[in-house]
Amino acid sequence: MYLDSIYPHVSVDCVILGFDGNQFHVLLMQRTGLDGSQPFNDMKLPGRLIYANEDLDAAAQQIMNGIFPSAQSFLTQFKCFGSQDRTANPRDVHWLENAVKQKIGRIVTVAYLNLVRISDAMHFASDTLQAKWVPVKEVGSLAFDHNTILLEAMQEVRKFVNMDPYVVFNLLPKKFTASQMRTLFEQLFDQKMDVRNFSKKMSSMDFVVPLDEYEQNVAHRAARYYRFDRKLYIKSHGGFSF
Amino acid sequence: MYLDSIYPHVSVDCVILGFDGNQFHVLLMQRTGLDGSQPFNDMKLPGRLIYANEDLDAAAQQIMNGIFPSAQSFLTQFKCFGSQDRTANPRDVHWLENAVKQKIGRIVTVAYLNLVRISDAMHFASDTLQAKWVPVKEVGSLAFDHNTILLEAMQEVRKFVNMDPYVVFNLLPKKFTASQMRTLFEQLFDQKMDVRNFSKKMSSMDFVVPLDEYEQNVAHRAARYYRFDRKLYIKSHGGFSF
């Protein structure tokens, strides 16, 4: 019965994703601890238990601010993970108990998806924070059920982009080439896209405006830069916004 | 700081939706309590605190089973509600503290969406359970933030149906007419649909099979019945299932 038992703890975890022009990266925190008497090093998603008087969304935002004091991001809650075996690995429990100095039974975590412009967010205090961008495809075994959370986050991005492709502009640099944008879609959906059809679609989006600026010092014809115009977007979408 | 404070409690709430051929209904529980010394009667979504060793999904399923011992349902977690002011109304806090016989500070709730065939689920133990189907449009002021949760649940249904219209067959009776199905879409998206285009779309779905059975005793031409064939559906969708 509930009364006789430890309350579950509630935490927030952030899946912070970026795109470097070639592939998706996720921001992970390095973690060191002891597994029995063996020291170990691995990684986890950024996150923490919530404070008693803190809204979930506020906690997620605060975690973001703690890592990237300035970068803007697309931030959405996407799923709550609450199975008991999240804390099946004693290594995770010991690590957390040591970190928060209290007994931990079970943790229900609320996962947030954050999409950031990786170029704006390259300069976090990486020494202090032990934060690291890791290509999603190269992510190893993470703490708790963070691998699952990451996987579901990637699916969530696909859903969002399907519903409204504009979300990709949170990931692209302010000035981007057509092939960066196309590569993003190709990586996300894991399929090649037709170059001509893709550029047709791009030019049909009136809020993607071509600049009079081109790549420099590339060993081939220089690609044109584009930018996303948020005002035009809002105008052509009746004021919708996330 | 977290350590000095009461832990948040974790609960599960279910938004159980049905469609009676004309409109959406939500299943609500009657609640009686005292507001100061004034007795009050109102309604809430079915839900409860989770047990210490209970997965969230299991809790949601168990709540369903408690109300409809037999009915099958489409069940999905859709959002976690965790703002502090969920428990802003002292009436709610007092009611809950009285129900669970413990002090309650804050509650983080995980909301589940359940779509049921209302015809299968008409016969719950309504005396015992105080459960009631209420047309969504006529729902009054609910406990906690349950009005918000209901609103977001309806949006969620729209999303699901957009992604894959098959989910509506969880709501329709086993045998349904074309106009029942059309009305469902019209109610859900709050817009009229073209009758001919709709029936064209229906007949293009090979998993919606027309029966040799018609309405009876209606004061107009009798409508044909259709049924949803799950096996055909799975075949034509490569084995996807929710």
Add this chain to the structure above:
DNA sequence: GCAAAAGTGTTGGGCATACACCCATGA
């Protein structure tokens, strides 16, 4: 016979798909 809802086809426009060659640049 009338009121009420069921059923049924055609057309046009827009959107996605498929597909191949020349261009600019640095090495």
Add this chain to the structure above:
DNA sequence: TCATGGGTGTATGCCCAACACTTTTGC
């Protein structure tokens, strides 16, 4: 001059939206 990726147009099929009249039935 060559290797590398950038940029461009047309033809086809499909799906969606628009639109009106006849049929059946109970009263």
